[in-house]
Amino acid sequence: MELMRRGKKGLFTHKRPVPTRYREIEGRAYVWTALHTDARAEALQKARAIVFLQDAQWEAALAKQTVKASALYAELRTLAQAMGFAYLPEADVADLPDKEFLQRVEAGVAGTASECAAVLGAAEVPKLLLSGLFDAYAGFVADKIRKKDAQQLRKWRSPRLRAVTNLIGVIGDMPVQEITRQHALTFRAHWWSRMQSEGRSAATGNHDLGNLSSMVSEVCMKQGWDMANPFLRLWFEPDGERRPAFSAEWISSKILAPGALDNMSDEERAIFLVVVNTGARPSEIINLLPERIRLDANIPHIQIRAEGRTLKNKYSSRDVPLLGVSLEAMRAFPDGFPRYRTFGDWTDHATGHLRDSGLLESDKHTAYSLRHSISDRLLNSGCQDRVRKEIMGHKPEKMIYGEGSNLDTKLAALAPIALV
Incomplete structure (x- = not known):
């Protein structure tokens, strides 16, 4: 740039x-x-x-450039279906058994010019090149992504575009309709080779395979293509590694030591400290609106809501009490952190600062490990599983009833493990 x-x-x-x-x-x-x-x-x-x-x-x-051809095909396909026929291109119509072929001819002769074109397959099925797969997919799922903000759209868009680009690099920019199981297996073999030679994780290859599978499946369904999804069930066995949690001892003695986070800006450091005792996702903290920061309440807390963006799931909408270093950090920024709402990946940036200062407990830790830490601390303190998941914004494992835990209950669970 x-x-x-x-x-x-x-x-x-x-x-x-x-x-x-x-x-x-x-x-x-x-x-x-x-x-x-x-x-x-x-x-x-x-x-x-x-x-x-x-x-x-x-x-x-x-x-x-392709709107006319696509529009004609869509119009004739709809018309053929209304007349009781599955739309087939002209070459496929010619290969039909005599009885079925004559039925189409009779229907076409008896109808209008458009109806004749529809039953006899006057429009070829438009070829969708791989380079256009993402845009076609994005159009079909526009209703599902309409509430994402610019930052969420970037994170949603990037891995899918990357998967398409990687596939094109292996099999070329060919029509989606012509991709076979063998093409998909070739791409899987490409990722297996990278896993062996570059030490790439199974998760990285699975992201590409999963995104391609979901995009091809959605486009085929919405376009009405009779095509098997070539990317189904090609995932690699997961590595089984989980992102580790920071221990409470490490956070207290290293991360919260005087001056330890001085290489962060004031706002970045405050975001980091709010995570320490709330376990909230960094993106949830960064996007807090001023009216959702309730420092004047009997129990100071933050209200995480889907406003101007989407949350990870419906259980992510929640209230979380503020205690210890998290409360002090939030008091320093009562209006939130608007500077970081379009910043990019805060976790990567904060992890870099921790690495530079020698504050990562292992090379597997990241700034996001703070969230894992509070989940572990709650679990080990004997906190009820439902309360822990309601604090973390996790999906419950069983059917739930009622409104769930209130701020008093959450405060009682967090107070014994809060760091000051």
């Missing part, structure tokens, strides 16, 4: 080379966009949003 200062006021401009995929649509080698700010942090934030918007506009322009 290239930022340049221009003009007498030194305002930033974003210069971006046009990706090869969009050259025919855009016509320019580079796109220059004025950002109207002299602050680098604000310029970077604007530039990221512009890149996302440009990609969306270019993809929409690409889609228009």
